[in-house]
């Protein structure tokens with residue numbers, strides 16, 4: 641395969657960085673250096689893994705530096721990569737780290753794309769929303785788009801402030817869906833279903849419904865109504881869930897709370 645992805649420097653070879661690297665390799669990666677103190681095993685000959693910035697060959701010239709360390713490690717680690725400012729685009733997936741804050745660590749001229757992926761990236765089913773900071777060229781934005789598409793769908797926003805509600809909705813969203821699976825399982829057990837069967841039913845109902853939604857062009861509401869016969873059992877359950885003080889209000893409050901927390905953490 642002709643490598644489609646130019647040399648990349650990955651900072652933080654953890655869950656999210658590892659998922660992205662796997663996606664790039666599938667798409668044809670020329671070369672990469674991954675920096676991680678745990679120095680996990682290299683996944684292939686085109687990837688060199690080093691424990692710190694000092695281990696990067698002086699002549700390695702990445703087109704993009706992907707920042708995938710925990711946000712709390714940014715202050716210590718980002719300045720070590722300021723030497724790539726001007727030559728490479730920085731693609732950050734760190735929660736809560738603003739473009740202005742990262743420019744303070746990388747240099748005021750740094751071209752930075754700030755992105756928020758989610759954990760289905762591990763199976764290339766993520767959704768990432770990205771914001772291009774000042775000075776990001778169209779070619780650099782296109783490269784970041786390619787890098788993010790390797791783990792799922794990508795959308796762009798022109799207002800960095802939207803990354804806070806994005807963090808609340810799609811960044812944390814998998815947790816809410818997994819909670820639904822937990823609660824369905826628990827309620828099934830309460831109704832006398834054996835625990836093993838309750839677990840299977842809950843998992844496959846959430847997974848199968850997600851797959852059906854993904855395969856359909858219909859709105860979620862249309863798919864919901866298709867399951868809901870008049871005066872039937874589902875209608876009775878939805879009357880409880882959709883009461884004004886139930887899910888509609890709870891989900892609004894939950895997303896508002898997460899958005900507010902994202903704003904508090906921003907720096």
Ligand SMILES: NC(=O)c1ccc[n+]([C@@H]2O[C@H](COP(=O)([O-])OP(=O)(O)OC[C@H]3O[C@@H](n4cnc5c(N)ncnc54)[C@H](OP(=O)(O)O)[C@@H]3O)[C@@H](O)[C@H]2O)c1
Pocket residue numbers: 651652653654655656657675676677678708709710711713716717733734735756757758759811
């Ligand atoms: N997981 C999510 O749902 C999600 C969603 C959206 C965005 N994100 C963002 O993605 C980033 C990574 O999250 P993750 O879940 O992949 O975390 P993770 O698995 O902990 O990965 C971070 C990796 O960076 C390594 N590291 C720590 N300090 C470093 C340094 N100075 N230089 C290079 N590598 C260093 C860590 O090593 P040690 O373990 O040895 O410290 C770890 O292997 C976070 O900023 C998070 O906000 C995550």
